[in-house]
Amino acid sequence: MRTLQVDLGERSYPIHIGSGLLSRPELFTPHIAGKQVAIVTNETVAPLYLETLTRTLQGYSVLPVVLPDGEAHKNWETLQLIFDALLGARHDRRTTVIALGGGVIGDMAGFAAACYQRGVDFIQVPTTLLSQVDSSVGGKTGINHPLGKNMVGAFYQPKAVIIDTDSLRTLPERELSAGLAEVIKYGLICDEPFLPWLAEKMPAMRGLDAGALTEAIERSCAAKARVVGVDERESGLRAILNLGHTFGHAIETQMGYGAWLHGEAVSAGTVMALEMSSRLGWISTDERDAAIRLLRSAGLPVVPPADMTPEHFLQHMAVDKKVLDGQLRLVLLRRIGEAVVTADYPRDVLEATLAADYRALADQLGE
Amino acid sequence: MRTLQVDLGERSYPIHIGSGLLSRPELFTPHIAGKQVAIVTNETVAPLYLETLTRTLQGYSVLPVVLPDGEAHKNWETLQLIFDALLGARHDRRTTVIALGGGVIGDMAGFAAACYQRGVDFIQVPTTLLSQVDSSVGGKTGINHPLGKNMVGAFYQPKAVIIDTDSLRTLPERELSAGLAEVIKYGLICDEPFLPWLAEKMPAMRGLDAGALTEAIERSCAAKARVVGVDERESGLRAILNLGHTFGHAIETQMGYGAWLHGEAVSAGTVMALEMSSRLGWISTDERDAAIRLLRSAGLPVVPPADMTPEHFLQHMAVDKKVLDGQLRLVLLRRIGEAVVTADYPRDVLEATLAADYRALADQLGE
Structure with missing residues (x-):
């Protein structure tokens, strides 16, 4: 123990x-x-x-x-x-x-x-x-x-x-994958060395190897405990734990609670946050693609629902708890392993992110 | 101000x-x-x-x-x-x-x-x-x-x-009286010198004299602030603020919320707490009667609903928040001006208190 x-x-x-x-x-x-x-x-x-x-x-x-x-x-x-x-x-x-x-x-x-x-x-x-x-x-x-x-x-x-x-x-396989979305998140927001470990251990984890899972859980909980210890009531840093969640919540709300598992929506939302971070020039397209591949190797969706328009996203995101005085703050990656919460981004980059062709991006990354 | x-x-x-x-x-x-x-x-x-x-x-x-x-x-x-x-x-x-x-x-x-x-x-x-x-x-x-x-x-x-x-x-007169029940409570639980002041100023307060009301409010808030400052989450002392409330809540629940105003139920409940404190020998019947007269001079009911039986009270009091591990704790007066919270009382004294003839007691005190 x-x-x-x-x-x-x-x-x-x-x-x-x-x-x-x-x-x-x-x-x-x-x-x-x-x-x-x-x-x-x-x-x-x-x-x-x-x-x-x-x-x-x-x-x-x-x-x-x-x-x-x-x-x-x-x-x-x-x-x-x-x-x-x-x-x-x-x-x-x-x-x-x-x-x-x-x-x-x-x-x-x-x-x-x-x-x-x-x-x-x-x-x-x-x-x-x-x-x-x-x-x-x-x-x-x-x-x-x-x-x-x-x-x-x-x-x-x-x-x-x-x-x-x-x-x-x-646990059903689909729900195991959903959990892995949050595990991968910790690597992206605050623990870069965790990412190659996860890539290597992904088959073991999906095969329910107890050692690999225990280590992944411990490392994830340790990351969360560090962040929460600094900012219990989410007045600042804690919001980085919501990487992919603002986009993801919009997907969950649009599709009806339960149609997409929370982790699945977070996975597609994380892809959108990666895309936007890349459009801002904060991470490279190679880094974006590596992260998308890692999510996909966990059995997770990396494409938002086909019939969800930018307007759908904007409508749902307007009631996000990270909205302050009308400003939508987003969790983005300043670099791989370092997330920031910011409302300081060009509006057109957000719009381009919402309108991007994620199906094509996923296809281009192959299986 | x-x-x-x-x-x-x-x-x-x-x-x-x-x-x-x-x-x-x-x-x-x-x-x-x-x-x-x-x-x-x-x-x-x-x-x-x-x-x-x-x-x-x-x-x-x-x-x-x-x-x-x-x-x-x-x-x-x-x-x-x-x-x-x-x-x-x-x-x-x-x-x-x-x-x-x-x-x-x-x-x-x-x-x-x-x-x-x-x-x-x-x-x-x-x-x-x-x-x-x-x-x-x-x-x-x-x-x-x-x-x-x-x-x-x-x-x-x-x-x-x-x-x-x-x-x-x-404010309707009936609601002003209901508020006075809580004002009187502060005198009974922690501010004995407040009681003769209240007896003297009762006509002024009921006549909406601004000076008398401001002083009564300030003194009441000061008492409450002192108690809450010591025990914010009611792990101990704060419970004394509930003098009359355990009996009073039972009356409110039995009669349906709103039939009795909260302050009215607290007034009748306070009479029951006074009666029980007197039966325990902690206050004299004269002190009990003086407090009942003060409540009545505020225009408050001092007799519980005629059709409410001891069984009704016990049933509602069993879900009171002051029940711990099956023990019903009550707020009683150790003396006038000092309340205690205790589960240490003979069961038959509680039962006698619930069965007492409050109508006769009120009649005996005259107008």
Whole structure:
């Protein structure tokens, strides 16, 4: 087992990464203050891991809260089911909410914990690669609004993140790829030497090699913990973690939540950020192409939806949380391994980026 | 104008109290970071003060959000109207939400500010006595759930509280009385010398004497600021502010939100807390009776609803936020001017308190 620390003063917490951690009560008990525990999970994950975790927590009064699966359910109606369950079972302020599942479960259970009786403890137990390397760390929680993704939420830190790498064995291949989009992101924004390692280990990771995956998760969480430790509430640096996300969120909103996986949308969005960085002369077309190839080798889409116009993108991006006083700030690459957040770019470069022919670019890079 | 400070480190903020403050832009502008402002108010308050405040904020892009009036609307559906308006008008993370109204507006606007894009600035402009002396200070925000009051919310501090005492001129007499319940509470829990002052000034306050009201508001806010400064998130001392509230919340829940005003329910609940403190031998029956007379002189009910049984109370109190590991903690008076929060009382004293004949007690105290 590897353990990292997220440094946030009195809100600091550990990230444990390893095999079989779901069965180790000593990792959970230090973070449970009362006698009540609610395990929030979904219909897909519950049959796989709920029994194991419940057994690990014997001695506590455990309330299972099983939600429908999918980004389409990341809304108030589903959140309400958590409050209904907690109140129905009379859970008090010392209850601990455990999020057992992917990013949607973590975001919703975390937001429920942030709001229930104005805040109760919670523990993240992410079971997808994407949530293990990204959403479970850093305290962003929330739900979607019909007019925008993650528009309602809270910064609320977990007491611990417990990552059992065994849970990746049951993860569909498409979701493993989606997680790799965020892993590659860390290389692009702040860890250039990570990129050749990823290129080399890509087949091993996709083949579920435990060693390669553990190292990729650890390195990703360490990068995220560094960034979040500097800027917990995204007043500055933290926004670099959103490379590809502004374009990606627009894709997710346009296509309807769930049609594209978050990591898939981020992958296509990252290609657009690479293209724009290259048009600005900040990275070379060779560097752009190498990054696109790496994304594709992870099994990820590198072309935005064919029927999505520049107008569609602009419309959705106008409600992005990075808009300030009407200025759309974008995460771009000043060079490979260094991201910047900037509103200081020529408008026509953005428009050219939105209008670029990504299908042709992908075809030209071959298989 | 009087100014107090709530000391919470980097979350400290001023409370301004005085006449005509709604028309003074210099009190607002230091707390507005961007160009966008949303004024959240309700159908009753909007015709009275929205135009004045909008004029004060000329130069900003002002979005009015007018909600239905009343505690019955303090729920997710109404909260959603705020998010809809903010997103529809493309308000970004630098927007400032101003709560213009009573406690329900302050709680909902504050919770919306806490959650919108994971947190934007907000300013409290309370227009009822109750919200001026209580809910606008201290950062408790939230909405009700069908199974319990204020069960979903956040601790989220405003950037400033601006109390224009002129707004009390339009306040219905019944609501003025409701606010006096919380004013009297401060005397009972932590400021014994305040009580004879209140008894003397009660006719002046009920007659809207500006001097008496300003002093009562200032002294109440100062008491609240002291308590909140010691214990922002109610891990201990802060719970004393809930004198009468556990019984009172049960009354509100049983009767349906809005049938009893919050301050009215707190008044009857305070009588029950006085009765229980007296049964425990902590205060004398004379002290109990003097406090009940003071509440009645403020025009407040001192008898719980006739058809509410001890079972009704127990059922609603079981989901109180002060329940920990199944133990119901109550705010009681160790002596007049000193409240304690305790689960250490004989069960039969609670039951006798719930079963006591408050109608007879009130009749015996005469008019």
